[in-house]
Amino acid sequence: MKKYTYSAKDSDNQNKWWVVNAEGAILGRLASQVAAALRGKNNPLYTPHADLGDSVVVINAEKIVLTGRKMDQKNYYRHSGYIGGLKTITAKKLIEKRPEDVIRFAVKGMLPKNSLGRRIFKKLKVYAGDQHPHEAQQPETMSIQ
Template sequence: MSISTTYCELLCSWPQQWATFARSWFLIDARMQPPGKIASMCSVRLQGKHKPIYHALSDCGDHVVVINTRHIAFSGNKWEQKVYSSHTGYPGGFKQVTAAQLHLKDPKAIVKLAVYGMLPRNLHRRTMMQRLHIFPDDVLPDDILANLTEELPQPRKIPKKLSEYTQEEIEAFPRLWTPYVDTHTHTHTHTHTHTHTHTKGNIMYKNLICTLLWIKASVNYEL
């Protein structure tokens, strides 16, 4: 029996591991998400660190599709404070733009630069970036849409708008006090008695509930 025949029989006897070595396609929704959190998730999948077969010298990463990069979110005043720099290599070629200016010019640039900065600085980085697919909106080509295998959960919970809360949720919110209702009864010369109810207390209570609901929804806001 030749060595090549024995080797082929050994390979055929091994269990199939195609799913382990196959490249999956992950979908990430960047709407109202910090670019740093999105880039961290993309970096792990592009390198293949979530796989048991990961090795720093092997190219075993997956494809990552990021949508809605036009609607990313920064905390505080980072849209104006964060600066991106570039240099052409020629005298006078240094340029600086704020995050807001760069995002208006290219809605995909901030996420792309964030992912590029989190990948290892070696010859694999360019290959990994080729498996990153960024779209400013939620419209995907048919060929990419057919390859998607899993949608990753968003790293940050999106706070709901005040108009999105139902009346049951507002009523179930704990009350700090019972709203004051000012009722005045005015008796005129006629035999009719008019009762006027001022709802200033109800309006103040409703505004307070809206504020507390917003604070409660923003508790999980973190970058």
């Protein structure tokens, strides 16, 4: 009798919803645990080529913590597409302007750089305050160590 390894498919996904409170959490630790949940690495059926992850809602993004002197020294870059069009913003200014983007950039960098990673990233919802419109999905609370 031959035994075969089971390979999970996207249709096997149960897709739970989690809510994470980012207040006082360190950015990198939070992002790595959120990325693992989005990817489905906590699921026993985890398969690298399938989307078996859960949806994650992050609240209180404006109260995230960066260690050391990263608030002043960490820069985020984007380019306008024109010659000399490199734009730079520090983490401190980005948290004041758009605090959700700091968490989005950190999590996106930890996901695969392909079509699966882009699809997984759409299941991340980040909000600056403590309110979110996803109560209908009955999200469970995820604790960050």
